[in-house]
Amino acid sequence: MTAHARVTVVAVTLCAAVAMLPGAPAAAADTPSPGSAPYAFADDGQSVDGSASTTDAERLKPGTSYKSTVPSTGKVYYRLELDARSNAYVSATAVPGTDTTVTAGDGIRVSVQDANGNSCSFDSATIGASRSPHPVTAVGTREAKPTRVLCQAGGTYYLVVERIVGTSSSPDTWDLELSPVLEPRLRQTGATSAPEAWNSASAEPIQGEAERCRGGLGFASATPLKQGVWRDDIRPGQTLFYKVPLGWGRQLYAAAELGNSSGGSGFVPGALNLSLHNPVRSEIEYTGVTYDGSQKSATLEPLPPVAYPNRYAVAKRVSTTRFAGSYYLVVNLAAQVADRFGDGPVGLTLRLRVKGEAGSGPDYAEPSEPEGIFGGSGPDGQAASPGGAAADGNATMRLVAAGGIGAGTVLLVALGAWTALARRRADGR
Known part of the structure; x- marks a missing residue:
């Protein structure tokens, strides 16, 4: 092997080592290939099969992500083992194929049932006015409430998932992501009613x-964002996910703006869709706007400050702001936009404002599962707790530091090998 070839090998090895370091740029993993599923499942998700019978239902463990499927007809069951003290939430995100035919009413129903067939909760999610295939999320819940009679004992429960299918819809199977979460009890019972008053005035757009x-x-894989103005691009048929950490007492104001098109004509109903989900992925609020090629804006209504007692409210948009932690903004652009204005990316602007006085959270008796999902109040009122948003940031910095040290070490070793090789060849000559 010539000296030049050996140096080339060293260089290639160095590039490969740097590419494997934490935080190294990856090949466009977030860009799906044509016709592929438009949703990125959790990397550590485990495969699980939904059963047509409760007898054969596989167990879901809180804190673990799962990948499954839901057929166009019939119900699928999964098993939960719960105690009598904790609240359980299981989100089900159904992902239709990009080429499937859907109607506005297509979607999924999700419920939790006890061992006697009593229903603990109902939730549903549908495609909506866009009639464009995109991920939809519904959440099954078992709450431990002294005021309730059913679904309070510890034991076996079942998550039930079924499709809502229109007469003109494709009878295909949809992929499914399941994410069970366990919220522990409090050491001491606090307020048992929702706050009566909060600032519901709209904030000035940032x-x-x-x-x-x-x-x-x-x-x-949701991108973490903080208060500010953010610029992205979105393609027709694409759904993008972002997360904003909110501490106790904080309020989020959010708007999504779609830029104008450089060509085309007509209009697409429900083209731009913006929804907000809480840390267990329950949908809090949703809004959509028609697109006619000119710039459009979708703005969420003001939300109450994040507070544990919000769960006692009747209105869903209040009761779902019961946790501190990461709140998810989900933006979808209908596939039909491509028919009118081309399939190229359209400019997307997010305007996020966080207000409210940061406060302390409840005193949980035990860790949540996954641990740290319900954060407290950190710097700038953002969510933070051991294993939570701030901890994730610190962990990221540690990885960056480790990556930097690792890259430097590899570089020094490679340069040393190259220098030694050059000296040996010089001595030989």
Whole structure:
């Protein structure tokens, strides 16, 4: 092997080592290939089969992500083993194929049942006015409430998932992501009623220069954002995920703006869809706007400050702001936009404002599962707790530091090998 060839080998080895370091740029993993599923499942998700019978239902463990499927007809069952003290939430995100035919009413129903067939909760999610295939999420819940009679004992429960299918819909199977979460009891019972008053006035939209960002393609890969103006691009048929950490007492104001098109004509009903989900992925609020090629804006209604007692409210948009932690913004652009205005990316701007006085959270008796999902109040009122948003940030910095040290070490070793090789060849000559 010539000296040049040996140096080339060293260089290639160095590049390969750097590419494997934490935080090294990856090949465009967030860009799906044509016809592929438009959703990025959790990397550590385990495969699980839904059963047509409760007798054969496989167990879901809180804190673990699962990948499954739901057929167009019939119900599928999964088993849960719960105690009598904790609250359980299981989100089900159904992902239709990009080429499937859907109607506005297509979607999924999710419920939790006890061993006697009593229903503990119902939830559903549908495609909506866009009639464009995109991920939809519904959540099954078992709450431990002294005021309730059913679904309070510890033991076996079942998550039930079924499709809602229109007469003109494709009878295909949809992929499914399941994410069970366990919220522990409090050491001491606090307020048992929702706050009576909160600031429901709209906040002035935040202004300033936009920072570039790239939305994730699933809940697990959602891009973390803070207060500010953010600039992204979205293609027709694409759904992008972002997350904003909110501490106790904080309020989120959010708007998504779609830029104008450079060509085309007509209009697409429900083209731009913006929804907000809480840390267990329950949908809090949803809004959609028609697109006619000119710039459009979708704005969420003001939400109450994040507070544990919000769970006692009747209104869903209040009761679902019961946790501190990561709140997910999900933006979808209908596939039909491509028919009218081309399939190229359209400019997307997110305006996020966080207000409210940061406060302390409840005193949980035990860790949640997964641990740290319900954060407390950290710097700037953002969510933070051991294993939570701030901890994730610290962990990221540690990885970056380790990556930097690792890269430096590999570089020094490679340069040393190259120098030694050059000296040996010089001595030989």
